[in-house]
Amino acid sequence: MTASKPGFATAVAHANIALAKYWGKQDSALNLPAVPSLSMTLSGLHTQTSVHFDSGLAADQLLINGQERQGRELQRVSKLLATVRSEWGESPFATVESQNNFPTAAGLASSASGFAALALAALAAAGLKTPLGRVSALARAASASAARSAFGGYVVLEAGASEAVPFLPGEHFPLVMLVTVLTDQRKEVPSTQAMEHTAKSSPYYPNWVGHAPRVFAQIRDALRARDFTALGPAVEHSTLAMHATLLAAEPGIVYLQPETLHVMKHVRQLRDQGMPIFFTMDAGPHVKALTLPEHAAEAERELARLPQVLRVIPSSVGPDAHVVN
Numbered sequence: 001m002t003a004s005k006p007g008f009a010t011a012v013a014h015a016n017i018a019l020a021k022y023w024g025k026q027d028s029a030l031n032l033p034a035v036p037s038l039s040m041t042l043s044g045l046h047t048q049t050s051v052h053f054d055s056g057l058a059a060d061q062l063l064i065n066g067q068e069r070q071g072r073e074l075q076r077v078s079k080l081l082a083t084v085r086s087e088w089g090e091s092p093f094a095t096v097e098s099q100n101n102f103p104t105a106a107g108l109a110s111s112a113s114g115f116a117a118l119a120l121a122a123l124a125a126a127g128l129k130t131p132l133g134r135v136s137a138l139a140r141a142a143s144a145s146a147a148r149s150a151f152g153g154y155v156v157l158e159a160g161a162s163e164a165v166p167f168l169p170g171e172h173f174p175l176v177m178l179v180t181v182l183t184d185q186r187k188e189v190p191s192t193q194a195m196e197h198t199a200k201s202s203p204y205y206p207n208w209v210g211h212a213p214r215v216f217a218q219i220r221d222a223l224r225a226r227d228f229t230a231l232g233p234a235v236e237h238s239t240l241a242m243h244a245t246l247l248a249a250e251p252g253i254v255y256l257q258p259e260t261l262h263v264m265k266h267v268r269q270l271r272d273q274g275m276p277i278f279f280t281m282d283a284g285p286h287v288k289a290l291t292l293p294e295h296a297a298e299a300e301r302e303l304a305r306l307p308q309v310l311r312v313i314p315s316s317v318g319p320d321a322h323v324v325n
């Protein structure tokens with residue numbers, strides 16, 4: 001795919017939620033994951049990013065939802081752009097403009113869709129080839145969960161892998177993820193930092209790394225077999241085991257808020273009443289509830305009426321990242 005004008009391209013990538021969680025690095029410098037993870041790409045949450053390489057600029061510039069960003073966020077973006085520039089053999093700085101259709105950095109996987117959209121837009125703007133495996137590897141070096149947002153459907157990132165691979169298309173087992181937004185506050189500890197702290201100080205971390213591949217295999221096999229009664233409990237176990245590892249760090253990292261626990265409890269109550277629904281949480285307070293399409297409307301109503309829930313974003317399985325010029 002080529003850019004519509006030289007040096008410019010726009011791409012869209014969708015957020016993803018891990019059913020089997022990635023937490024921890026095999027190699028911090030290369031940003032390779034310590035455990036295998038498996039995600040669902042979300043139709044309802046996406047980032048659109050434009051990259052404009054311009055030889056008149058004195059430095060890279062970053063705008064997220066119209067606001068200029070500097071510091072750590074800009075550094076991570078510049079690092080990705082530097083990789084593209086060295087492959088390209090040209091060295092102009094770039095303006096990067098990114099729009100999310102959901103709250104940024106509140107633990108809603110904005111870095112995943114953000115870096116995947118940036119990787120694709122930057123490669124396309126430089127006129128380089130954009131096979132999605134290459135997009136995935138470039139995004140992974142910036143943020144490992146972003147490797148999975150290059151692809152639609154259900155996506156696997158193996159332990160130590162440099163790029164994610166598509167596992168199954170959404171049509172194989174169309175599920176619905178209900179993202180309950182519990183706060184618009186930015187999260188306290190960024191996941192990269194939290195992972196490093198957990199690996200260093202949590203006595204449970206070695207157990208997590210040893211155990212996660214078994215949970216991953218259960219989730220992979222249940223998805224392949226379209227077995228929701230096997231999938232749901234394994235998804236809940238993956239997130240709770242990850243949070244247990246975080247809680248046991250010194251000092252403990254607590255992403256789960258009182259609102260989080262209320263919604264988790266409500267999900268289990270709905271299940272006790274016969275609804276097939278399971279929860280998962282990432283490095284933030286929000287609860288994402290996984291259900292079957294025929295129960296999605298009722299589940300959404302049930303979650304939206306809780307006072308702890310600001311809003312619910314329903315998502316079916318989303319598509320591959322793509323250029324939109």
Ligand code: DP6
Nearest residue numbers: 018021022143144145191192282283
């Ligand atoms: C809890 O991909 O944000 O969302 O590679 O350091 O950027 P870095 O970490 P990041 O971690 C995401 C962790 C998670 C689980 C997951 O998405 O698998």
